[in-house]
Amino acid sequence: MDFMTAKEASEQWGISQRRVAVLCSENRIDGAEMIGKMWLIPNTATKPDDARSLRFQPLECLPVKPFVKWAGGKAQILDEIRRLYPSGLGTTITKYAEPFVGGGAVLFDILSKYQLNEVYISDINQELITTYSHIRDDVSELVDILRTMAQDYLPASGDIRRTYYYGKRERFNVLKAEANTSVEVAALFIFLNRTCFNGLYRVNNKGGFNVPMGSYKNPTICDEGNLTAVSERLQNVDIVCGDYKESSGFIDEKTFAYFDPPYRPLSETARFTSYAQDGFDDKKQEELAWFIKDLSRKGAYVVASNSDPKNTDESDNFFDELYGSMYIARISASRAINSVGEKRGRVSELLISNYGEART
Numbered sequence: 135m136d137f138m139t140a141k142e143a144s145e146q147w148g149i150s151q152r153r154v155a156v157l158c159s160e161n162r163i164d165g166a167e168m169i170g171k172m173w174l175i176p177n178t179a180t181k182p183d184d185a186r187s188l189r190f191q192p193l194e195c196l197p198v199k200p201f202v203k204w205a206g207g208k209a210q211i212l213d214e215i216r217r218l219y220p221s222g223l224g225t226t227i228t229k230y231a232e233p234f235v236g237g238g239a240v241l242f243d244i245l246s247k248y249q250l251n252e253v254y255i256s257d258i259n260q261e262l263i264t265t266y267s268h269i270r271d272d273v274s275e276l277v278d279i280l281r282t283m284a285q286d287y288l289p290a291s292g293d294i295r296r297t298y299y300y301g302k303r304e305r306f307n308v309l310k311a312e313a314n315t316s317v318e319v320a321a322l323f324i325f326l327n328r329t330c331f332n333g334l335y336r337v338n339n340k341g342g343f344n345v346p347m348g349s350y351k352n353p354t355i356c357d358e359g360n361l362t363a364v365s366e367r368l369q370n371v372d373i374v375c376g377d378y379k380e381s382s383g384f385i386d387e388k389t390f391a392y393f394d395p396p397y398r399p400l401s402e403t404a405r406f407t408s409y410a411q412d413g414f415d416d417k418k419q420e421e422l423a424w425f426i427k428d429l430s431r432k433g434a435y436v437v438a439s440n441s442d443p444k445n446t447d448e449s450d451n452f453f454d455e456l457y458g459s460m461y462i463a464r465i466s467a468s469r470a471i472n473s474v475g476e477k478r479g480r481v482s483e484l485l486i487s488n489y490g491e492a493r494t
């Protein structure tokens with residue numbers, strides 16, 4: 135019998151090599167055998183019917199945008215980040231990784247514009263990742279639930295609206311405490327994000343989501359067009375709930391990786407409080423820098439963003455020293471400058487990359 139390699143099957147079937155390997159390991163391709171470290175596939179094998187299609191769609195399809203508002207979202211500095219996309223993206227650079235994906239402003243920009251073979255995203259937030267997964271795998275069920283929520287919530291006002299919001303919040307917390315990952319959790323996650331105060335995601339010390347109701351009169355709860363377009367775009371994407379370090383096996387010399395960790399707070403006091411909240415303290419920032427340097431040595435194209443300590447202390451060289459061997463650009467962003475988030479002002483932020491020119 136004649137055999138082909140996973141690479142040849144991937145070209146013949148129009149799916150990624152990684153996907154072919156997954157199908158082989160799931161025993162979904164008759165006669166496929168692992169010889170040494172390679173899969174060999176009979177030439178007569180056919181692509182399984184439900185194998186997720188393709189390298190990304192031709193780019194005439196609708197652009198996609200984040201389906202949630204997310205703290206630290208990168209929409210407003212997207213132009214600056216775009217300028218740092220490596221020039222081979224979509225040709226010689228065929229893979230993309232975003233291990234701190236959050237609302238995915240950069241992810242969706244890239245999925246709207248480039249044809250890539252493999253994409254990996256992750257986040258530590260379980261409910262956010264549950265939502266990404268359901269958008270990819272069963273968007274119509276999700277849309278049905280959101281449509282019902284919109285029909286119930288939007289015409290209501292006063293106490294009826296409040297009771298509905300807090301009822302949904304309570305239901306979300308019951309499911310969250312059970313580590314439930316059903317489509318209902320995904321729908322509640324989007325509903326709460328759209329209707330809560332400022333689209334915040336905040337939990338109490340027992341892990342319960344505790345953001346109060348927002349005051350939007352007519353929020354978009356069910357954006358069916360965008361959710362459907364996002365679903366199409368996520369078809370071939372690996373979606374992982376976990377620590378950013380789990381991405382190391384994916385990222386190689388053909389990968390563009392964007393790292394957008396929780397920002398280092400600008401004051402010592404805020405640093406102390408934030409340590410208790412999300413654990414991303416200075417030691418974690420250092421570990422991330424080492425991780426990024428390892429990926430650099432592997433030949434990956436890496437961009438990372440963070441706050442600029444020099445906004446509050448000109449002598450603070452924390453990131454300049456940590457990323458001394460890389461290019462550091464200082465850009466200007468409009469950010470909330472007080473804790474209530476109403477006042478905005480311009481602050482400097484850092485874009486760090488391991489290629490290209492330093493722009494200060």
Ligand SMILES: C[S@@+](CC[C@H](N)C(=O)[O-])C[C@H]1O[C@@H](n2cnc3c(N)ncnc32)[C@H](O)[C@@H]1O
Binds near residue numbers: 234240256376377395
């Ligand atoms: C600044 S936000 C990312 C925002 C995103 N770029 C956007 O446009 O919306 C940082 C994200 O990192 C996630 N996170 C925090 N610690 C993490 C870890 N150790 N591994 C992976 N994700 C983590 C948070 O849940 C949050 O969603």
